[in-house]
Amino acid sequence: MKLSVVIPAYNEEQAIASIIERTLAARQMIVGESPVDDVEIIVVSDGSTDRTADIAAGYDQVRVIVFEKNRGYGAAIKKGFEESTGELVGFLDADGTCDPRFFATLCTALSDENASVAIGSRMGRQSRMPAVRRLGNRIYAVILSALSNKVVTDTASGMRVIRREVLPQLYPLPDGLHFTPAMSARVLMDDRLTIVERPMSYEERIGESKLHVFGDGMRFFRTIFEISLMWRPAKLFTAAAILCLALMTLLAAHPIEMWLAEGRLQEDMNYRLLFCSLLGTFGVTLLSASVLCEQLHRLWDSRPWLSTFFSESLDRVYSFAGLGVTFVLAVPVLTWLVGRGIWTRLTVGHVDLHWSRVVLAGLLTFALGQMFITILVANLMRFHVARKSTSLIARKTSSVCVLTPSLEPAPEPLATAF
Numbered sequence: 480m481k482l483s484v485v486i487p488a489y490n491e492e493q494a495i496a497s498i499i500e501r502t503l504a505a506r507q508m509i510v511g512e513s514p515v516d517d518v519e520i521i522v523v524s525d526g527s528t529d530r531t532a533d534i535a536a537g538y539d540q541v542r543v544i545v546f547e548k549n550r551g552y553g554a555a556i557k558k559g560f561e562e563s564t565g566e567l568v569g570f571l572d573a574d575g576t577c578d579p580r581f582f583a584t585l586c587t588a589l590s591d592e593n594a595s596v597a598i599g600s601r602m603g604r605q606s607r608m609p610a611v612r613r614l615g616n617r618i619y620a621v622i623l624s625a626l627s628n629k630v631v632t633d634t635a636s637g638m639r640v641i642r643r644e645v646l647p648q649l650y651p652l653p654d655g656l657h658f659t660p661a662m663s664a665r666v667l668m669d670d671r672l673t674i675v676e677r678p679m680s681y682e683e684r685i686g687e688s689k690l691h692v693f694g695d696g697m698r699f700f701r702t703i704f705e706i707s708l709m710w711r712p713a714k715l716f717t718a719a720a721i722l723c724l725a726l727m728t729l730l731a732a733h734p735i736e737m738w739l740a741e742g743r744l745q746e747d748m749n750y751r752l753l754f755c756s757l758l759g760t761f762g763v764t765l766l767s768a769s770v771l772c773e774q775l776h777r778l779w780d781s782r783p784w785l786s787t788f789f790s791e792s793l794d795r796v797y798s799f800a801g802l803g804v805t806f807v808l809a810v811p812v813l814t815w816l817v818g819r820g821i822w823t824r825l826t827v828g829h830v831d832l833h834w835s836r837v838v839l840a841g842l843l844t845f846a847l848g849q850m851f852i853t854i855l856v857a858n859l860m861r862f863h864v865a866r867k868s869t870s871l872i873a874r875k876t877s878s879v880c881v882l883t884p885s886l887e888p889a890p891e892p893l894a895t896a897f
Contacts, residue, residue, distance in 0.1 A: 480566050481517040482509065482586060482640070485559030487552055488535070488573035489525040495534050498573050499541055505579035513586035521563055522573075523555040531573075553658025560646065568646070572637035581679045585640040594675040595645045596666050598631075599638040603678030619660060619699055626707050626714055627667035632676055634663040635699060645672060657702040664706035713776070716769035717789065723762035731755040749835040756842040763846040767853035770797045774860035778867065797854050802847075809847060816840040 484502060488495050499522065506518040521542045524532035526549030535543045544558055560568045567586060571577045581599055589597040602616065619634045636659060641649070649665050649672075652658055666672045707715055734748040734755075744752070770793055795801055817840045820832035 480515050481519065481564065482515045482567045482569060482582065483519050483521060483560070483563030483565030484579070484582065485556055485563065485568065485570040486520065486522045486573050487525055487555035487559065487570065488522055488527060488531050489549060489552070489555075490527050490529045490531060491573040492527075492529040492531050492534060494575045495522070495531050495573055498571075498575055498579070499535060499538050501575075502571075502579040503538070503540060505582065508580050509583045509586065512583040514590045515567065515583075515586050517565075518582075519563065519565060521559045523559045525549055525551065525555040551654035551658075552656045553652055553661075554654035556658060557650075557652065557654075560643075566643055567640055568643055569640040570638070576682050577638040578680055581638065581677075582640065584677050584679070585638070588675045588677050589640050589642070592673070592675045595642055595648075595672040596662070596674045597640045598633060598636045598663070598674060598676045599679035600633040600676045601636055601679065601681040602632045603680075605678070605680040615699075619703060622700075623660075623664060623667055623703055623707075626703075626711075626718075627664075628714075629667050629674070631663060631667060631674065634703070635659045638679065648672060653702065655698070657698045660699045661702045661706055664703050665710060668707060668710040711776070713769040713772045713790070716765045716772065717793075720762045720765035720769065723758045723765065727755045727758040727762065730758070749833070753835060753838060756839050760842050760846050760849075763849060766793065767797070767849055769793065770853060770857050771860070774857050774864065777864045778860055797850065797857055799854060802850055802854055805850065806847065809843060813840055813843060816843075 486495075486498060486502070491498075499520070502520055506520075509515055509518055519542070520540065521544065522535040523544045524535065524546060526546045532543060532545045535541060542562070544562060546555065546558075556570050559570065567589070569582055569585065571579060571582075577599065585597040585599060588594065602613065602620075616633055616635060620632050623634050624630050639659075639662075641662075648669065649662055652661050652665070663674070666674045704715075730751060734744055734752050737748065738744050773790055773793070796805075816836045817832065820830045820836070824830045
């Protein structure tokens with residue numbers, strides 16, 4: 480098994496010679512203490528305007544790729560991956576912060592855990608990362624762990640090893656410095672990919688940092704949410720829906736208690752109930768979007784889908800049986816809200832109801848209608864998901880039948896049989 484190490488470098492003339500020599504020296508240790516039996520080193524000069532490319536070219540055992548113009552940290556790494564030949568691809572920053580010998584630990588962890596990506600975590604006790612960046616990385620890690628239901632401590636580490644076979648599942652990835660958090664998000668959001676972390680030492684960089692704490696920090700934050708929305712939007716929609724419904728329940732508790740105790744509501748309580756109804760309607764909208772996104776993902780992805788308890792519960796709610804139960808529960812509420820007004824309109828010719836009752840009934844009816852339409856669309860998508868699965872099974876069965884010789888004797892010719 481071969482490891483290809485990519486070193487992206489942009490104006491790193493002060494550090495490039497040191498990191499190349501350290502990586503060359505680390506090859507023997509990597510081969511001796513991991514499943515890797517060969518290591519190749521590729522330096523990508525990302526439009527450097529100093530002597531970075533010239534210095535790197537002075538090492539015969541290193542392949543150097545030169546960009547005429549600066550294309551970005553991620554673009555340099557992806558080009559290195561493209562030109563490499565190893566079954567494993569890894570990268571580390573050119574600024575001297577990471578120890579190349581740690582690739583032995585990452586490759587071993589990747590093999591032992593049968594993981595897709597191995598990351599060197601800079602959040603351990605041996606790390607000398609600045610406090611501001613450490614805080615930012617912890618915030619990103621908490622957010623991404625919450626969205627993915629997987630634990631990660633360092634989302635933007637600049638030292639990691641990836642199996643080449645999973646690169647098509649990770650791409651597309653951005654060209655800039657947010658390449659690493661985007662990769663972490665993609666791995667964590669896909670239930671069929673796994674990530675393993677090992678704590679590593681992290682030193683102060685050599686030369687001036689290219690990272691801008693606020694600008695790149697906001698870009699990292701935006702990248703995590705964009706990847707989450709593109710890859711598993713159902714999780715974000717479901718979390719927001721639960722928040723809306725929980726807040727609705729909390730705010731509606733006091734007005735409901737007052738009405739049960741006194742049989743009336745103060746005028747300001749009507750506005751509070753209206754706001755609760757809006758929260759509930761928005762929560763139903765988010766749940767509907769979550770159901771449709773989940774079905775769309777199943778339709779797009781031909782691999783077996785890993786259902787969760789919550790997704791199965793939503794599937795049961797967003798079915799005609801679930802709609803029937805919801806409708807039975809909603810009819811008494813609608814009757815209490817506007818039943819008397821409808822009756823007086825039909826018998827006397829006028830409506831004597833407070834406006835808030837009509838608005839509340841309208842919002843509840845809108846939620847029921849939205850649920851009904853979502854179920855229709857979701858059932859259509861479920862049908863095509865089942866149809867696609869059946870087609871794949873039939874295709875596999877057909878190919879097996881063609882490739883597998885029959886063990887039964889061939890039928891005799893008609894003349895002989897008769």
